Amino acid sequence: MQPAHLWWIAAALAVAAELATGTFYLLMLAIGLAAGALAAHGGLGLTGQIVSAAVVGAGAVALWTWRRGQTPGGPAATADPGLNLDIGETVHVTGWDADGSARVHHRGANWTVLWDGSPNEPPPGPGTYTIRALRGNRFIVGR
Structure with missing residues (x-):
């Protein structure tokens, strides 16, 4: 099995876990896993795939956390x-x-x-x- 397929399976599992639990952060990590799959399709080595997945996933989580802090919450x-x-x-x-x-x-x-x-x-x-x-x-x- 090619590494890209493993990345896509991991991303699908993260999306399924997000749907089961309702936490939006797993969806952000699934975006990072999809970035790892795209890096594998692009021909990067395992280190490049892991770095791509980590940077994009962590960046998506950080961006979402920052965005949530910027929007005012609703009433209690x-x-x-x-x-x-x-x-x-x-x-x-x-x-x-x-x-x-x-x-x-x-x-x-x-x-x-x-x-x-x-x-x-x-x-x-x-x-x-x-x-x-x-x-x-x-x-x-x-x-």
Whole structure:
């Protein structure tokens, strides 16, 4: 079996492992293995093939890691409306307790809500508030 075939088989195994695990870094390493196969097709010796695979694979991983660091992350899971359908909904607070919490009725259940403002700032009073996040089983609300 020719060395290029071994490189292609290794790249295919890395892609299969990536599909099974969901880690994107294995795909970057598979690109490096494909570079090793192309180097074998190009007639480079075993050392050149290994160096090509290592440089391209490590470069792809480094580039992907750098790129991920440059893009801002999304909202935290506790404040992501795609994960928590209550975020963005409104609730009516009839009164606040001394500890800055209140009880509201939302979607057929009673919930504890906490004010999203400064801890030293008291909630503004009764009214309609928007759910901004969830902390455990409590809604964090604000105007």
